[in-house]
Amino acid sequence: MRIVAVGAGAIGGFFGGRLLQAGRDVTFLVRPGRAAELARDGLVIKSPNGDVTLQNPPTVQADKLNEKFDVVLLSCKAFDLDDAIKSFAPAVGPQTAIIPLLNGMRHLDVLDTRFGKDRVLGGWCGIAATLNEHRHVVQLAPVFQSLSFGERDGAMSNRVRAIAENFAAGNIGSQASEKIVLEMWEKWVLLTTLASSTSLMRAAIGHILAAPGGRDFILGVRDECTAVAKAAGYAPGEAFLTRINSMLTTEGSPLTASMFRDIKAGAPVEADHIVGDMIARGDAAKVPVPKLRIAYTHLKAYENQRA
Incomplete structure (x- = not known):
């Protein structure tokens, strides 16, 4: 299963990084500045649950994105959503599942309009994390990490089961939910x-x-x-x-x-x-x-x- 994480900041960097650490196929869609940082220093995660430095993590920039992915892990701020959509749109194919981790609900309407409701799962995450002055991902609380996703109609679909199985190895508190919208x-x-x-x-x-x-x-x-x-x-x-x-x-x-x-x-x-x-x-x-x-x-x- 091919996963593209939109951004490698506190949220995308943590969850995408832990999945990459577990051997999952993760590529980070990043801007040139962040790509240079990751190439130079690696993706560094500082956490009470264990530090890791992932050297040369796979990255791609928007103007070079020309492949389809199975999962888009979207964790931008709401005011950056339009730009994010433009950047990852080429990665979305007929079978792609988008897991948005934005807060609130309005982004679902925007994503549905652009990609079709069948491609957009419900999703939310919980973690206390930030980027420090060295641009390292720092997890602030050891027991507070979760990532939930699911079909918005409550069905436990084959694709949700497949994603859950793929994410399980990352030890990121991921879970498939039958009440994700609630x-x-x-x-x-x-x-x-x-x-x-x-x-x-x-x-x-x-x-x-x-x-x-x-x-x-x-x-x-x-x-x-x-x-x-x-x-x-x-x-x-x-x-x-x-x-x-x-x-x-x-x-x-x-x-x-x-x-x-x-x-x-x-x-x-x-x-x-x-x-x-x-x-x-x-x-x-x-x-x-x-x-x-x-x-x-x-x-x-x-x-x-x-x-």
């Missing part, structure tokens, strides 16, 4: 709650909880997101809600969203894809989302200031 919605509920709360307040969960009204605000955002998901037909499960309630109400928690960290770094943010689209779906379902609107206004003001 899982994607659940992750979106959590991420939007975290991103809206920590970005708006410019503080970690523990600091917000310690502020007057902080707990009510966080849980109010959670409730708005949960209501939107329910209206869409994907009400989060009780086990999920119990788990995130613990995450969102732990006193002293240092937990923040990557969006908040991006704001601190002056980087672009996925305001429209994460928070804006949740609001749009709430409006369509006539679900009130006043707290999300406040957070979204803040994020758009940040984007205007940054521009």
Whole structure:
């Protein structure tokens, strides 16, 4: 099974690198600068679960991509999606399965329109990872890694089984799911709650909880997101809600969203894809989302200031 990982950053580099380490056929679609780094230093993964340096990992640049692959592992930011699609489109053939690991849901519509719904699986990943100053992939938490994928209609197809078997050797927490769209919605509920709360307040969960009204605000955002998901037909499960309630109400928690960290770094943010689209779906379902609107206004003001 031939896999092309779009990018070799924190997400694509980690999951693609672990699969390559396990002997799987992985090629990284990268820009010239990243290709030069990988050729010079190899793909370096620093992890509490074991470091590895993969010398001369297979790479290809967009203008040289002329082969079809069985799987496209897509892990770009939402604001880079259009450029990513242009770069990997030549790799998509009649039997190619695209596994998008973007947050939210709007990217599914974009990919469906470009490639056809039958080529686009559902997918999501969980990992705390970053690129350090040496451009090494650094995994920050040893037990937090997962990659789920599946047919969006819930079927356990032959291609999903084949991908699951291929990915298993990578020891990346991969699993085929028969409820992948629900899982994607659940992750979106959590991420939007975290991103809206920590970005708006410019503080970690523990600091917000310690502020007057902080707990009510966080849980109010959670409730708005949960209501939107329910209206869409994907009400989060009780086990999920119990788990995130613990995450969102732990006193002293240092937990923040990557969006908040991006704001601190002056980087672009996925305001429209994460928070804006949740609001749009709430409006369509006539679900009130006043707290999300406040957070979204803040994020758009940040984007205007940054521009």
